[in-house]
Amino acid sequence: MLQSKVQIIKEADFEMIRKFATTPYWEEKYSDLFTEDFHLDLPFAPPGMWQNMSHQETMYYFRWMERTVSNPRYEEPVRALATDHEDVYWVFRNFTADVKWAGKEGVFQSRMPALVRVKDGKIAYIKEHADAAAYYKAIGIELPHFEYDAPDPSTITPRPAAPVIEHTPESLQKQVDATLNFFINPSYWDPEVNCVLADDFIHELCDAPADMPRVYRGTEYDAINEWLGKNMGDGGIYDCAFYNTSDPHIYVAEFNAYFDITWGGCKTGGHYSNREISYIEINDQGLGTRLDEYFCTTSKFNSIGVSIPTFPQLF
Numbered sequence: 043m044l045q046s047k048v049q050i051i052k053e054a055d056f057e058m059i060r061k062f063a064t065t066p067y068w069e070e071k072y073s074d075l076f077t078e079d080f081h082l083d084l085p086f087a088p089p090g091m092w093q094n095m096s097h098q099e100t101m102y103y104f105r106w107m108e109r110t111v112s113n114p115r116y117e118e119p120v121r122a123l124a125t126d127h128e129d130v131y132w133v134f135r136n137f138t139a140d141v142k143w144a145g146k147e148g149v150f151q152s153r154m155p156a157l158v159r160v161k162d163g164k165i166a167y168i169k170e171h172a173d174a175a176a177y178y179k180a181i182g183i184e185l186p187h188f189e190y191d192a193p194d195p196s197t198i199t200p201r202p203a204a205p206v207i208e209h210t211p212e213s214l215q216k217q218v219d220a221t222l223n224f225f226i227n228p229s230y231w232d233p234e235v236n237c238v239l240a241d242d243f244i245h246e247l248c249d250a251p252a253d254m255p256r257v258y259r260g261t262e263y264d265a266i267n268e269w270l271g272k273n274m275g276d277g278g279i280y281d282c283a284f285y286n287t288s289d290p291h292i293y294v295a296e297f298n299a300y301f302d303i304t305w306g307g308c309k310t311g312g313h314y315s316n317r318e319i320s321y322i323e324i325n326d327q328g329l330g331t332r333l334d335e336y337f338c339t340t341s342k343f344n345s346i347g348v349s350i351p352t353f354p355q356l357f
Contacts, residue, residue, distance in 0.1 A: 043326065044214075044218070044290035044291060044324070044326060044328075045290055046286065046287065046288055046289065046290040047126055047286040047290075048124050048125060048126050048286055048287060048288045049126070050128075051124045051288055052124075052160075054163065055129070055131075055160045055163065056122065056124060056131075058075060058160070058163070058164070058165065059122045059131045059133060059158055059160075059165075060120075060122045061075065062075055062133065062158065062165060062168075063116070063120050063122050063133045063135055063156075064116050064120055064135075066107075066111070066114045068103070068104040068107040068108060068111075069104075069108060070104075070108075074164075075164060075165050076164055076165050076166075077161055077162070077164045077165065077166045078097075079097050079166070080097060080100065080164075080165060080166055080167065080168075081095055081096055081097045081099075081100045081167060082095050082100045082103065082167070082168045082169075082170065083095060083167075083168070083169045083170070084170055084171075084172070085169060085171060085317055085338070086171045086172055086173070086174050086249070086336075086337070086338040086339070087172070087174065087177075087353075088174040088175075088177050088178065088340055088350065088352075088353040089340065089350055089351075089352050089353065090352035090353035090354060090355055090356070091177070091353055091355045092355075106355065110141055110142050110143055111139045111140070111141050111150070112139065112140045112141075112142075113139060113140045114137065114138070114139040115137070115138045115139065116135050116136065116137060117135070117136040117137075117138070120133070120134075120135040121133065121134040121135070121289075121292070123285075123287040123288055123289060123292060123294070124287065124288040125285040125286065125287050125288075125294070126285065126286040126287075127283075127285060129159055129160045129161065130157065130158070130159055130160075130285070131157070131158045131159075131160065132155065132156070132157055132158070132285060132287065132294050133154075133155070133156045133158060134153070134154070134155050134156075134321060134334075135153075135154050136151075136152075136153055136154070137150075137151070137152055137153075137154045137172075138150065138151045141180050141181070143177075143180065143181050143354065143355070144181060144354035144357050146181040146182060147181075148179075148180035148181045148182065149180060150176055150177065150180040151176060151180075152172040152173040152176040153172075153173065153248040153249075153334070153336070154170060154171065154172055155170075155171050155319055155321065155336055156168055156169065156170040156171065157169040157296075171319065171336055173248065173249040173339060174249070174338055174339040174340050175249070175251065175252065175339045177353050178351070178353065179252075183351060183353075185251070185252065185339075185343070185350065185351075186343060186348045186349075186350075187253055187307075188251035188252075188253045188254065188306045188307070188342055188343065188346070188348075189253065189305075189306050189307035190251075190253050190254040190255075190269070190305075190306070191269070192265045192266055192268065192269035193265050193268055193269070194265070195260070195261040195262045195264070195265045196261070198261040198264045198265055198268070199261075200260060200261055201235070201236045201264065202236050203236070203241055204236055204237070204239065204240055204241050204327075204329055205237075206327070207327065209327065209328070214327075214328050215328075217238075217327065217328030217329070218324060218328040220237070220238055220328075221238040221239075221324055221328055221329060221330050222284075222293060222322065222324075224238045224330070225293075225295060225320055225322045225330065225333060226282060226284055226295050226297075226320075227279065227282075235267075238329060238330055239329060239330045240325055240327070240329040240330060240331045242259075242331060243259070243263065243329075243330055243331055243332070243333075244257065244258070244259055244331070244332050244333075245257075245258040245259075245263050245266070245332075245333045245335070246258070246332070246333070246334045246335065247335050248334050248335065248336050249335075249336055249337050249338070249339045250339070250342075251306075251339060251342050251343070269305070272304075273303055273304045273305035274301045274302070274303055274305075274314075275301065275302035275303070275304070275311075276301070276302050277299070277300045277301030277302055277313075277314075278299075278300070278301070279297045279298065279299050279300075279318075280297065280298050280300070281297060281298045282295060282296065282297040283295070283296045283297070291323055291324055291325070292321070292322065292323055293322040293324070294319065294320065294321055294322070295319070295320040295322065296317070296318070296319050296320075297317075297318055297320075298315075298316070298317055298318075299314065299315065299316050299317075299318055299337075300313065300314070300315045301313070301314045302314075303345050303346075305345075305346070306342060306343075306345070306346040306348075307346060308345065308346035308347065312345045312346050312347060313345060314341065314342070314345040315341060315344075315345070316337045316338055316341040317337070317338065318335060318336065318337045319335070319336040319337075320333060320334070320335055320336075321333070321334040321335075321336070
């Protein structure tokens, strides 16, 4: 049986995090959730929006949200997770709201992972991530084409089934460590993955450009790996932060990535730089069942030298 490595859970703080996760927290009536110097970062926000905010800029952003966002909805499941980093929580939820931005009405939809830091029983900092393309889509602004030319999944031979093992506590921990190491130091295009992935494994690129699929199963996963192997050259990941959570089946990793690339129609070569988040689920056998990967969509376009329009937040 899997056991969480999170030793201390402050229930009062946990309830506060759950409240943040399911309410329009930017409204003034929820101001008691936050410290006096609370501030917010939006590292995946598109050009034209604040990404790193002081306390005062956070307050301006909250007032903008109150003016322009209505009828917010949070789809289940909403996951609020304590971590083994003191006073640090992760929240994962699907967010939908009616918006009116730059005089245009629309609907904003995005997966929304957020890192939350607590201080003295209140929220001191939030780092919230949203799909940059979703802002444009909500008000009908089209982004450039991004070419995804992976092989047809039907032409790929399925991987062997994952082995079924009667684990001892020691061998189970060894399997969990091997699986997590695969995700912490990702080489997703490595064909030798059946030793760490369950047969029903799902990979979701939550912030992929519109021209790419977002969900990959079976040979679809192998097809994108072949595409990555073909188009990603020298580089790697660095500055990884890893989080055990209060759910023994869920782990979170943050890291920076930098690679030489030839994807998306960029045949002469470019460079991909991004901050990424991996939401990882494993089963009782220690095998990976889900990887939700979050990144800034606009970085895909930056890597191929394509300009992105300014999002009209301040207009």
